[in-house]
Amino acid sequence: MQKELAYEDIQIGDSAVFSKTISEFDIYQFAGLTGDFNPMHIDEEFAKKTFFKERIAHGLLTGSFISTVLGMKLPGPNSIYLSQNFTFTAPVKMGDTIKAIVEVVEKRDDKKLIKLKTQIWNQREEMVVDGEALVMKKY
Numbered sequence: 001m002q003k004e005l006a007y008e009d010i011q012i013g014d015s016a017v018f019s020k021t022i023s024e025f026d027i028y029q030f031a032g033l034t035g036d037f038n039p040m041h042i043d044e045e046f047a048k049k050t051f052f053k054e055r056i057a058h059g060l061l062t063g064s065f066i067s068t069v070l071g072m073k074l075p076g077p078n079s080i081y082l083s084q085n086f087t088f089t090a091p092v093k094m095g096d097t098i099k100a101i102v103e104v105v106e107k108r109d110d111k112k113l114i115k116l117k118t119q120i121w122n123q124r125e126e127m128v129v130d131g132e133a134l135v136m137k138k139y
């Protein structure tokens with residue numbers, strides 16, 4: 001279990017990472033959980049005729065691993081997620097291994113707010129998601 005960090009323990013420049021290989025099962029599970037059965041994610045024949053020519057992961061499935069790093073590592077347990085933006089810069093394909101990285105870029109002591117740069121990269125060192133998150137770490 002990750003040691004719980006207090007707001008004061010967190011410094012600008014601190015970073016944390018979570019890595020995962022995206023499987024067909026992950027994509028089906030996400031479709032079932034959310035109800036987003038867009039055929040470009042789940043129907044190989046349909047996907048062959050799309051711009052990407054094969055099935056790709058839902059953008060928010062990929063993006064959700066930013067939440068994993070924020071909630072489990074940095075700022076970690078007891079973080080309150082306030083906002084997030086995502087730019088999906090490249091597709092995530094089945095079997096890709098993605099790495100979600102967060103880095104503290106700003107702190108606001110009066111409200112205990114932490115701004116983090118949030119990016120996800122694939123195994124070919126291509127950035128697939130870019131963005132920024134705001135988290136409150138009250139205690």
Ligand SMILES: C[C@@H](O)CC(=O)SCCNC(=O)CCNC(=O)[C@H](O)C(C)(C)COP(=O)(O)OP(=O)(O)OC[C@H]1O[C@@H](n2cnc3c(N)ncnc32)[C@H](O)[C@@H]1OP(=O)(O)O
Nearest residue numbers: 036037038040041056057058059060087088089090091092
């Ligand atoms: C809803 C769900 O079911 C569906 C999904 O989840 S799909 C999965 C998540 N999305 C992705 O995986 C897409 C990943 N992105 C890409 O692969 C690329 O961005 C792209 C191939 C779609 C487009 O790239 P590119 O061919 O380089 O784009 P253009 O240069 O032709 O740009 C056209 C205009 O769009 C703007 N733009 C492009 N990408 C983005 C982006 N990610 N976010 C915001 N805007 C984007 C680009 O600036 C161009 O606009 P402009 O006014 O002409 O500058």
